[in-house]
Amino acid sequence: MRELSKFDDGLSAYFTAVTFLHVAFKSNRNPLTDEMLDILSTLCLQSNDARRCLRARHSSVLSLRQAAKLMKVVAKNSRSTVQLIEIELSKAYLYRALRCKDSDSDSIYCLANVYLAVLHYITGQCLKAIDHCTVVTRSHDHSQCSSHVVQGELMPKIDDDIDSVLGLAVFYQHVRTAALNQQQQTQHVSVFSAELFARYLHIRCQSVVKCRQFTQMSSADEVQQYKKCFSESSQMFVTDVIVFDSVRRAKYSANSAKPASSRERTKSVTSGQLETSELVELLQKSAVEYLTIFRQLEAREFGSVFTIVTTDFKALYAYKRGEYERCLQLSTQNVHTLIGDTINLPLVSTYSEFIQLMDDDLVFLTGLTLLVNPSCREDQFHVELPQLILSLYLMTQCHIKLHHPVTSLAQTLDYIEVARDKLDYNFTLNPLVLKLTEHKILRYISVTPEGSEAELT
Numbered sequence: 001m002r003e004l005s006k007f008d009d010g011l012s013a014y015f016t017a018v019t020f021l022h023v024a025f026k027s028n029r030n031p032l033t034d035e036m037l038d039i040l041s042t043l044c045l046q047s048n049d050a051r052r053c054l055r056a057r058h059s060s061v062l063s064l065r066q067a068a069k070l071m072k073v074v075a076k077n078s079r080s081t082v083q084l085i086e087i088e089l090s091k092a093y094l095y096r097a098l099r100c101k102d103s104d105s106d107s108i109y110c111l112a113n114v115y116l117a118v119l120h121y122i123t124g125q126c127l128k129a130i131d132h133c134t135v136v137t138r139s140h141d142h143s144q145c146s147s148h149v150v151q152g153e154l155m156p157k158i159d160d161d162i163d164s165v166l167g168l169a170v171f172y173q174h175v176r177t178a179a180l181n182q183q184q185q186t187q188h189v190s191v192f193s194a195e196l197f198a199r200y201l202h203i204r205c206q207s208v209v210k211c212r213q214f215t216q217m218s219s220a221d222e223v224q225q226y227k228k229c230f231s232e233s234s235q236m237f238v239t240d241v242i243v244f245d246s247v248r249r250a251k252y253s254a255n256s257a258k259p260a261s262s263r264e265r266t267k268s269v270t271s272g273q274l275e276t277s278e279l280v281e282l283l284q285k286s287a288v289e290y291l292t293i294f295r296q297l298e299a300r301e302f303g304s305v306f307t308i309v310t311t312d313f314k315a316l317y318a319y320k321r322g323e324y325e326r327c328l329q330l331s332t333q334n335v336h337t338l339i340g341d342t343i344n345l346p347l348v349s350t351y352s353e354f355i356q357l358m359d360d361d362l363v364f365l366t367g368l369t370l371l372v373n374p375s376c377r378e379d380q381f382h383v384e385l386p387q388l389i390l391s392l393y394l395m396t397q398c399h400i401k402l403h404h405p406v407t408s409l410a411q412t413l414d415y416i417e418v419a420r421d422k423l424d425y426n427f428t429l430n431p432l433v434l435k436l437t438e439h440k441i442l443r444y445i446s447v448t449p450e451g452s453e454a455e456l457t
Contacts, residue, residue, distance in 0.1 A: 017290035067093035152190035328398035
């Protein structure tokens with residue numbers, strides 16, 4: 001991180017993108033490791049304290065603090081792709097806190113589960129949020145939980161009710177201080193007791209789940225248990241009182257049905273592992289955003305020397321997502337811009353980090369080069385593709401995926417011939433990808449009735 005601060009903005013964006021893609025590639029095959037988790041949080045928080053990350057791996061308190069740092073950043077910012085990544089990283093640190101040997105303390109155990117419930121709730125995973133709330137409410141001893149409270153400033157927006165509660169709590173403190181002619185109290189009022197908040201969130205999640213018709217749950221029973229817990233609580237905050245009043249005024253229908261798999265799901269959430277599929281998608285999306293920034297800065301600096309398009313990675317990602325119309329639009333614009341240039345720059349890498357954005361055929365083709373010459377991945381000339389050739393390939397694939405008439409591909413064959421005359425044959429993949437693209441067009445023409453008639457004519 002110290003060296004990264006010395007880079008220009010373009011290289012910094014590129015480094016961030018490659019790091020995100022590297023972790024996505026590793027995590028797509030295996031669980032997210034502690035090392036990869038610390039790398040991502042270091043990059044997101046712009047921190048250079050590696051020793052703190054290493055200590056946090058063995059301490060539930062330090063892992064909880066690392067999650068709190070990420071949550072605080074998320075709470076203060078809008079929901080960009082990076083903020084969504086930080087939410088997933090917060091979950092991972094909370095799960096890691098639960099895995100630590102010293103997590104047996106009820107205060108850490110309950111607090112980590114409450115925050116996990118909040119994060120799963122705001123990301124639409126209400127059933128998981130319910131399970132984490134259930135873990136807290138089933139805990140037999142909450143005597144130590146008063147030492148750790150749910151901090152409102154760490155929580156991303158849950159709903160308007162909680163925002164109102166936090167605002168009223170601050171207003172209450174201000175009025176109380178002014179009325180009693182006292183100095184501002186040092187105690188922070190924007191906090192909740194862990195058990196009461198878990199029961200409130202449980203009720204909220206049940207109402208959402210019932211509206212979505214996933215299952216039927218007894219909200220009324222949960223409200224009764226919440227009221228009983230509130231009346232027996234030995235310590236509470238003004239926020240707990242306001243939340244309780246809002247629940248008391250609301251109406252909930254009684255239903256004795258319970259989700260059949262609740263017990264099994266509760267066991268699964270305590271195993272302490274983050275499902276990485278969502279994180280991998282977010283890392284890939286954010287990497288493409290950073291690569292686009294890199295291209296824009298690259299075009300600003302070198303655009304007068306050779307032609308650079310800035311949407312090649314956007315087109316590649318659109319194709320991966322199945323957004324073929326969008327990919328075709330971007331790739332066609334890129335081909336029209338690049339076809340007249342005589343320089344085959346800039347380039348797109350086919351290293352493992354980037355190839356996860358490409359389709360199977362390009363993966364197979366690069367794999368064949370590796371089979372022929374295992375050491376070829378060590379040489380830049382064997383792993384790079386010019387923007388023009390990649391754009392021609394994507395344009396062709398989109399025409400075929402969208403079942404466009406063969407006449408729309410005739411112009412692409414002409415473009416391929418123009419590109420072939422400009423090829424730098426020092427780059428191994430250039431003629432191979434062009435030949436593959438041409439083969440796809442000719443095969444599509446041969447199997448399309450419209451193309452067969454044209455051949456007969």
